[in-house]
Amino acid sequence: MKVAGVVTWIQVAIVLVAFAANIALAYFPSLVGALTGLPDDPDARQILEFQISAICLQFGLLTGVIGAIFALEAVKSDDFRENLKRLVGIIQVKKLSSEDFYREFYHAASKAKHVVNISYLAPDPPGKHDHQYKKDYYKNLQTLICRNSKVTFRRIIRRTDENYAWACELLREFEGRANASIALINESDSTANPAALSVQVIDSRFAWFVAVKDHDQYGDWRDIFVENEQLAEAMGIYYERLWDRSDELLRCGKLTAEGRRLLAENAASTGDGTMASADQP
Structure with missing residues (x-):
């Protein structure tokens, strides 16, 4: 399999995993609560900290996905340039x-x-x-x-x-x-x-x-x-x-x-x- 094809499948997998993670965070907030140690009967300050943590987690996940996509695009670009040079016989x-x-x-x-x-x-x-x-x-x-x-x-x-x-x-x-x-x-x-x-x-x-x-x-x-x-x-x-x-x-x-x-x-x-x-x- 060509390098570009493998990279594309990796990108698709990353996007799907990120999408599933965001769905889980949105519909199952108890997961974030468990990760941040939110008590069963939180006060207003704890709820605010919980919401900030959830937003930061989603933002960090999004940033990581975007960074990974761009990094993999660079790999595909290098592979494309090498194939182009071979195809046209650049000297x-x-x-x-x-x-x-x-x-x-x-x-x-x-x-x-x-x-x-x-x-x-x-x-x-x-x-x-x-x-x-x-x-x-x-x-x-x-x-x-x-x-x-x-x-x-x-x-x-x-x-x-x-x-x-x-x-x-x-x-x-x-x-x-x-x-x-x-x-x-x-x-x-x-x-x-x-x-x-x-x-x-x-x-x-x-x-x-x-x-x-x-x-x-x-x-x-x-x-x-x-x-x-x-x-x-x-x-x-x-x-x-x-x-x-x-x-x-x-x-x-x-x-x-x-x-x-x-x-x-x-x-x-x-x-x-x-x-x-x-x-x-």
């Missing part, structure tokens, strides 16, 4: 600064219902010298992945020597998390900006093009956000192409042979069997 395009991207993408990921596809194509991992908003993003995103087990999170990481240690930390953190998958994609180690386009797609509804020109921001914007189902679906297909070209390290929380090999190499490189730590928050 929204925004240029985003680096800070805007991290804030808005995390917010959208926290509202995701099905799949969050992430690309990380920078040659270096997140570092301790990053802006605080970027540190907060990576910290909060890892918590979100662990908390929101009903949503699938896939992350493509560019294969570089600098990114290996960070990828291993992520493998350790998300191993056993059935909603997490990680893969490494081969790109040129000598070029800061890869040939592949860094796309992020959520629920085949929202798409972000990250680091369109460069991973560092020059000028007022760095990324582009697009809200359009047709384009997001196309970018989802493009993401699948990137995923198919990548080496899976973690598949639905389970280490692949490549993932185990990378962990073993990383552990051996530390000399004491522990994981090397990426320079990240």
